[in-house]
Amino acid sequence: MRRILFDSLMRRPLTEAAPVKDEEMLAELGASVERAARRRLGRSLSIREVDPGSCNGCELEIHALNNAFYDLERFGLHFVASPRHADVLLVTGPVTRNMREALERTYNATPDPKWVVAVGDCAVDGGIFSGSYAVIGGVSGVVPVDLHIRGCPPRPTQLLKGLLTLLEA
């Protein structure tokens, strides 16, 4: 174990530079993020991930945000276990009818001020699953959404860009 730790110390860090924020996403956020709330929370945001129907592809890439290359925590962003500790809900997938109530309850359990970030093409409008008897559609059909990060699944850099935009809007 010591050897691995020592090697890691001697090596240059794998962590990559932060991506620049996205103008398009900034525009979407402009109206929804209040400056007062932003000041109160500072640069630190707690994120609760909710999967109300994803194929689990988005989850894999959200997981990757915690690896050495993207290192989400250096920006003051970290994942929390309960919506009651969260400022941001990161919601993936189309919302299935079977998960609607759970998503609503998770949203209601999150204290104000809060933001909802919908992740992935399915989260926009149900994507490839829209039209199914079992699917409601995009996340905004159930809870208000402040920011969409598109992709199938979005790459970690795209996720990072979206979250940093939220942080600095």
Place this chain on the structure above:
Amino acid sequence: MAALLDTIEGRKIAGHHPCPRLVVDEDGWRFAASQLSAGHWTLLGLWGDTGAVHMAVLDEGAREIAVVTVLCPHGRFPSVGALHPPAIRLECAVRDLYGLEPVDSPDTRPWLDLGFWDVQHPLGERRDAPARRALYPFLPTVGEGLHQIPVGPVHAGIIEPGHFRFTANGETVVRLEQRLGYVHKGIEALMAGATLDTAARLAGRTSGDSTVAYALAFAHAVEAAMNVDVPPRAIYLRALMAELERLANHFGDVGAICNDASFSLMHAQCGILREKTLRAAQSCFGHRLMMDAVVPGGVARDPGAGCVAEVAALLEEVRRLFPKLVELYDNTASLQDRTATTGVLRGELARQFGAGGYVGRASGRAFDARKMPGYPPYDRLDFEVPVFDAGDVNARVWVRIREVEQSLALIDQILRRLPAGAVRVAIDPNGEVREGLGMAEAFRGDVLVWMRLEGGRVARCHLRDPSWFQWPLLEAAIEGNIVADFPLCNKSFNCSYSGHDL
């Protein structure tokens, strides 16, 4: 024992490939159930159709697969689950989706229909759903000092939703009961009437972590149905993608299992290997998870000549780093203390349920779809299927470690032999009715896809995730363990919610 086909009496359906499909009467269906129950055959899948139920069975000794069909003119069929428990949840799903009743099934509760849909029996005779949702009765537990812990559907980590109902006595789990179906998206209904392109994209989004394996099993089924020969280069590229997917997932799992035992160093190091694998995939195939890269008839695009050097560099790096991590895993007593003898799955249960992947192989069941039924190019490649007998979390970690080593050796061979030439043939789904069955070995086990093509489109497609036969075994493996070890056991199984819920 006589070979599978000789023992089933039924009417053979023309145009079903590569194995036969036989329509049997109720007695023939019961006979098949008794063969499964006696352990002569293994259940590969059971699914509904319009007015009929199919099941795929495997005779491991004879290396034969057959699909058996029973017609249900009165909306009923004899329950297989009554004799053979692995069929129970599959039959509940048939009841929810098709309204076909498994007579004498031990479980009459809904499974995928949690009471939130507008329709009942969405794939069968649709009717409006009842306005009120019935309460779901969990299995009773009786005894002094027992308490229940309900967990989910929204869990604490970045994972998929599902409900776990623990009954514990102090710290010890007396019973775990799962309730799934939360991410049911109606994939099979979306498949019906879809073009091959759309259906292939849907198949690739059944369980995102196994997108290559699903696309591959789907392609195998289409190619069997249409009798299409895939160009050799495409066959090797598919195997390259499948092994890269296996590597990425095994790295992720080994790290995550150790992380659930609070050993975050392994998690961080394995995360690096996983990321590097995904980056190689991105640069070769244009997508980190390689979604939509495998298509019926071949692969979507040729990665070009640079791909070989790229993947070879990845292999070199993995070979340099991974052995150190294996040594770290093996020599950290505090970690072994958590994984060894935890969550033991008995070998006979693994065999009874036909558990695939690391769940089966850690409990003595050597089945691997790459070997049986087998598909190219694996018949021309040299590799072993690692098997352990302990059945604990530790054994499931070791299967993954050994499989990483096998995948590295496989990729070596693939890169060396990668043929030149075309990577795709056009498939013309003529209007004929054709049926096909396809399998592929995903990182967590064998994926089975069955389909009927009609009028140039998909008429019916069923996708069976390996998790169907692994989830119930997790309930068995956790019994007698402490509640705090559940995350560890759960991660060592790493079943798919989305693949199961469809």
